[in-house]
Amino acid sequence: MTANKPIYHFQVGDRIEITSVELQDVMRRRLLDLGFVPGTVIEVVQKSPLGDPLAFKVFNTTIALRKEESSLIYGKKVYKEVV
Amino acid sequence: MAHTIALAGNPNTGKSTLFNLLTGLKQHTGNWPGKTVLRAEGELKTEKHVYTVIDLPGTYSLYSNSADEEVARDYIIFEKPDITLVVVDATSLERNLNIALQVLEMTDRAILCVNLIDEARKKGIHIDKEPLSKQLGIPVILISAREKIGIIQLLKTIDQMTEGKIETQPFKIKYNQTVEKKIKQLEPQIKQIIGNALPARWVALRILDGDIKLLDSLKSYLQNPDFVAEKHQPAQGGCCHGA
Ligand SMILES: Nc1nc2c(ncn2[C@@H]2O[C@H](COP(=O)(O)OP(=O)(O)OP(=O)(O)O)[C@@H](O)[C@H]2O)c(=O)[nH]1
Ligand SMILES: [Mg+2]
Numbered sequence: 001m002t003a004n005k006p007i008y009h010f011q012v013g014d015r016i017e018i019t020s021v022e023l024q025d026v027m028r029r030r031l032l033d034l035g036f037v038p039g040t041v042i043e044v045v046q047k048s049p050l051g052d053p054l055a056f057k058v059f060n061t062t063i064a065l066r067k068e069e070s071s072l073i074y075g076k077k078v079y080k081e082v083v
Numbered sequence: 084m085a086h087t088i089a090l091a092g093n094p095n096t097g098k099s100t101l102f103n104l105l106t107g108l109k110q111h112t113g114n115w116p117g118k119t120v121l122r123a124e125g126e127l128k129t130e131k132h133v134y135t136v137i138d139l140p141g142t143y144s145l146y147s148n149s150a151d152e153e154v155a156r157d158y159i160i161f162e163k164p165d166i167t168l169v170v171v172d173a174t175s176l177e178r179n180l181n182i183a184l185q186v187l188e189m190t191d192r193a194i195l196c197v198n199l200i201d202e203a204r205k206k207g208i209h210i211d212k213e214p215l216s217k218q219l220g221i222p223v224i225l226i227s228a229r230e231k232i233g234i235i236q237l238l239k240t241i242d243q244m245t246e247g248k249i250e251t252q253p254f255k256i257k258y259n260q261t262v263e264k265k266i267k268q269l270e271p272q273i274k275q276i277i278g279n280a281l282p283a284r285w286v287a288l289r290i291l292d293g294d295i296k297l298l299d300s301l302k303s304y305l306q307n308p309d310f311v312a313e314k315h316q317p318a319q320g321g322c323c324h325g326a
Contacts, residue, residue, distance in 0.1 A: 025293070026148055033144035035178055059178035 007042070008054060008070040014044045016075035023072050035059045036073055041080060085135045086245050087162070088127070091155055091186055092170035093179050094141030097198040099123070101170060101228035102138040115154045122154075129238050132245055137164065143178075145185045147296055159189050160281060161304055166244055167193045168237075173203035173210055173225070187219065187253035188285045194222045194240055201227040220252035255284070265291055277305065 004019045018040050021031055035058035036042070045062055046055035052067040065073075088105075090098040103110075106125025115122045123138040139158055140151035147153040159167055169186050171179035176197070186193050197203075197210055216223040222240050226233035243249050257263065269287040277286070281304075289297045 029144070029146055029292075030148045033146065033148070033181060035181075060175045061178065 004074045004076050006071040007044075007056070007073045007075045008067055010044050010075070010077065012044050012047050015041055015078050015080065016044070017041050017078045018073060018075045020074045021072070022074065023069065027069065031069065031073065034063055035061070041078055042075070085126070085133045086165040088134050088136045088166045088168060088241065089139055089158055089162075089164035090136065090168050090170055091139045091145075091159065091182065092141060093143055093172065093182055096141065096170045096172045096179065097228045098141060098170045099138055101168070101196065101198065101226070102136060104228055104231065104234065106136050118150050118154055120150050120154045129242050131242050134165075134241070134245075142182065144182060145189070146292070146294070153296070153300075156189075157300060159186065160285070161300070163190070165192060166241060168196050168241075169193055170196045170198050170228075173197045173199045174206055174208060176210070183219065184254065184256060187221070188255060188288065189282060191251050191253055192244060193251070193253065194224060194237070194244065195219060196237060197223060197225045198228055200225045200232060201230045219254050222249060222251075258288075262288075262291060277301075 007016050010016055018036055018038050020038055021028055021036055043057040045057045053064040054070050055062050055064045090102055092098055105127045110123060110125035112121060112123045120140055125136050127134040127136050139155040142152045142155050145152055145156040147156050167186055167190055169183045171183060183195060210225060212223050212225055224233055224237045224240055226237055266284060266287045269290060270283045273283040273286050
């Protein structure tokens with residue numbers, strides 16, 4: 001078993017199952033709407049030179065998140081296909 | 084008076100392509116009042132009816148996190164189009180159904196247009212139309228706005244819905260016990276204030292979500308003279324509108 005950690009800390013190519021979204025209010029709503037829902041498997045597709053922002057593939061769409069957000073979304077590494 | 088059809092859905096699902104196909108050259112564009120969001124409106128004539136079609140901005144959600152979402156939400160909830168076409172991408176159905184479920188919490192008169200069916204077929208994606216329609220409780224039409232597939236079927240379904248010949252039973256998400264209990268408590272109070280003018284369950288959910296901006300829109304809606312007349316009208320029946 002791998003431990004849950006902020007999705008900010010994963011590497012390009014990693015597949016992550018989201019375990020929790022520790023943001024509140026409008027930002028939380030927004031991220032859920034974009035597909036960052038617990039149980040969903042996402043993939044890290046690109047990292048900028050300084051590591052921020054980070055791009056994820058979520059339900060077939062690439063979404064870039066700043067560290068502010070991606071450090072508050074938790075997940076664990078998995079070895080299954082991303083939708 | 085012309086019936087109204089709104090096109091809603093995620094960005095890039097082909098709403099404008101469908102809009103252009105349906106309305107041809109009979110369009111006019113401008114901005115939504117007070118917003119820098121483009122508003123496109125056009126006319127559609129079928130064999131039996133005349134419609135005004137409104138192309139809503141593409142959004143991932145209708146919870147008003149942005150000007151686009153607010154425009155789309157306010158149109159569906161306050162302007163109450165006779166029919167809402169939810170345009171979804173056949174190759175990315177799971178993501179797209181989020182907004183479809185949100186629309187079904189707001190209106191009974193919706194049709195799911197599964198667009199880009201040509202693209203889906205190329206990718207070997209098969210859409211099980213009947214079970215999807217059964218589960219969502221609304222008609223599901225497989226279309227390609229670009230390749231002009233399924234459009235006749237869509238127009239037929241639009242006319243039938245307008246004539247009250249289609250009974251929908253929109254799927255409503257059931258929330259956990261705590262939330263459902265609170266909805267039950269709020270609903271009668273909401274109905275007392277706004278009658279049947281807006282779906283009480285949806286308003287209750289927005290209040291529970293702490294959607295302050297909606298409460299502002301709601302207040303101005305309640306002060307609108309048209310509202311007073313509407314409050315006492317019978318509830319919007321799923322099937323009988325315009326019948
Ligand atoms: N293959 C295929 N492509 C389509 C179809 N419908 C639309 N497209 C293409 O998808 C792209 C987006 O189409 P639009 O009509 O602009 O999408 P939209 O939903 O209006 O986008 P927003 O207004 O940004 O939300 C365009 O390149 C279209 O040509 C279709 O049925 N099949
Ligand atoms: Mg468009």
